[in-house]
Amino acid sequence: MRNLLQTAFLAAGLSFIVPLSAQVKPGKGPDIPALTEGLQKYAKDLGNDFVVIVQKDGKDVYRKEFGELKATMQEPIGAASQWLTAALVMTFVEEGKLSLDDKLGDYLPIYQSYSKGYITLRQCLSHTTTIETDPPVFRTALKKKKFDTLEDEVNSFAKDRNMKGKQGTQFYYGNIGPNIAGRVLEVIAKKPFDRLMRDRLGKALGLRRTNFMSDGIYSESPSAGGKSSADDYIKFLSMLLNKGMYNGKQVLSENSVNEILKMQTANAQIVYASPLSQGNAYGLGCWLQEKDEQGNGILVNCPGISGTWPWIHKGKGYAAIVFTKGESPDQKRMIFEEIRELIEQHIPQ
Structure with a gap:
């Protein structure tokens, strides 16, 4: 009897021990136990709190919450913002309100005044403006200089920065180009960038x-x-x-999606590329890790150093995201390559 009581107390005590790896919540959505077990090995690298969702044909094939982070929680997404920005620009293109090859001088007179008026929106979204820039800082809390408005910041690019070469000839990944493109949208629509994102992509996608x-x-x-x-x-x-469809609605045209996912940098010299994406080509706001002979993206992603890592694989027909807290450790490309391969090994083909 004494041994039985000791065994019972030991079992009860063990039930309160929390494992060091991320706690997996039951959550909603399909589970693949072998995939969940494999992902737990990367918990420390991802800051212990993260969410993984994989979809095919618009439906979850895998969804799991690890640690304290839920799929509905909002976090900073850093450089993954740029994919959304490129898509927002394309909504204006579809309406005929601008062209990707429009020049900045047509919308921002200050760029004409400082001999930068011939830079195009396409070059802004593909980081080939050749405007002198600093190494990118995608954690906004670390920015050294404060601007009250996007207009102030974008005007400073015209006034305070030199050109490092002819526009379109150099690729330098950073903050400047997408921010200029966002400011152009504000000028056209006479609304703040955030409002435009909510009214257009936000409402269409829920x-x-x-x-x-x-x-x-x-x-x-x-x-x-x-x-x-x-x-x-x-x-x-x-x-x-x-191809631009969501929930039975055409949010973007197929042509717009193809443009986003197509190589846009041509023969531009690569001066700086994100450590997470070196060797990849670039579309509009996203990296092309794999592409066909025509330069159309097959495996396309938009990772942030800390935060979220989203991608689509047109060849294998799935979309996926590894979503972490904004203050997570800086991510390593090798880790995400292993996670992507792990996902592809276990999801239905």
């Missing part, structure tokens, strides 16, 4: 927790200031994978 609102310290940033949730961003990815 994005409840996605915005680019200023935090009162830094201005809105189309390049790095987005906040979203795993639930929201996977809707955007699913739309791209489904």
Whole structure:
């Protein structure tokens, strides 16, 4: 009897021990136990709190919450903001309100005044403006200089920065180009960038927790200031994978999606590329890790150093996101390559 009591107390005590790996919540959505077990090995690398969602044909084939982060929670998404910004620009293109090859001088006279008026929106979204820039800082809280508005910041690019060469000849990944493109949208629509994102992509996709609102310290940033949730961003990815369709509605035309996912940098010299994406080509606001002979993206992603790592694989027909807290450790490309391979090994083909 004494041994039985000791065994019972030992079992009860063990039930309160919390394992060091991320706690997996039951959550909603399909589970693949072998995939969940494999992902737990990367918990420390991902900051212990993360969400993984994989979709095919607009439906979840895998969804799991690890640690304390839920799929509905909003977090900063850093550089993954740029994919959304490119899509927002294409909504204006579809309406005939601008062309990707329009020149900045047509919308921002200050760029004409400082001999930068011939830069195009396409070059802004593909980081080939050749405007002198600093190494990118996609954690907005670390920005050294404060601008009250996006207009102030974009005007400073015209006044305070030199050209490093002819526009379109150099690729330098950073904040400048997407922020200029976002400012052009504000000029055309006479509305703040955040409002445009909500009114256009937000409403069309049902994005409840996605915005680019200023935090009162830094201005809105189309390049790095987005906040979203795993639930929201996977809707955007699913739309791209489904040729612009989401929930029975054509959010973007198939031509617009193809333009976003097509190589845009031509023969530009690569001066700086993100450590997460070196060797990849670039579309509009996204990296082409694999592409066909015509330069059309097959495996396309838009990772942030810390935050979210979204991608679509047109060849294998799935969209996926690994979503972490904004203050997670800086991510390593090798880790995400392993996670992507792990996902592809276990999801239905």
